Amino acid sequence: MNVVEMHCTVNGRPVRDTVLVRLTVAEFLRDRLGLRGTKVSCEMQVCGACTILVDGEPVSSCCMLAADLDGRRVETIEGLARGGELHPLQAAFWEHNAFQCGFCTPGFLMMSKALLDTEPDPGPELVREWLDGNICRCTGYRSIEQAVLSVATTRDGDGRPG
Ligand code: FES
Ligand code: FES
Known part of the structure; x- marks a missing residue:
């Protein structure tokens, strides 16, 4: 073997x-x-x-x-979560109803984290482009995009809310 x-x-x-x-x-x-x-x-x-x-x-x-x-x-x-506290992206997905069955959600969250680590303040087009390889059959993508954009404008350098 x-x-x-x-x-x-x-x-x-x-x-x-x-x-x-x-x-x-x-x-x-x-x-x-x-x-x-x-x-x-x-x-x-x-x-x-x-x-x-x-x-x-x-x-x-x-x-x-x-x-x-x-x-x-x-x-x-x-x-992603630390000490029982959701990562801002996880909280934003919850607040924006950015998942339904949730099967795709871990992949979207990790991909979104990579985006915000690379580009802290992406616009809608970059978010859509970055998440183009992630498929969701439930949400229609709009709520996911809004969740990611909401974190982009509120976080500090550590990915935590500013
Ligand atoms: S299971 Fe890996 S890309 Fe679909
Ligand atoms: S929430 Fe069901 S596949 Fe995305």
Whole structure:
């Protein structure tokens, strides 16, 4: 059986494991670490449901191998809230009714976090462009866009409300 040792940080926590070389990051997070907030749907980098951040960059965890996380920093939806306090993006999604079934929401939130970390004050066009690879079958996207824009105008440098 082809396995490889790897270590990384997941939401700030050091993780060391021996994984099958064909194990995807999504499988690693969900099945090895029990972090099932990361959703899997298309498994072919089309829907965005499985989006996480690796070294701050959004990636489709369904199409990346866990072995390639070695030495890298992973952020998932479980790491957004701190000390029982929702991340501003999570609070904004709630306030703007930016989800219904919620299946797509972790991916949208992680993608939106990456956007605001890159561009603190994006306009509507950039938000739409940035989230173009995330699919939602429930909301119609408008409420998601409004939620992200509301955070862009209120947060401080740490992503917390200013
Ligand atoms: S499940 Fe990964 S992009 Fe759809
Ligand atoms: S809230 Fe249901 S797919 Fe987006």
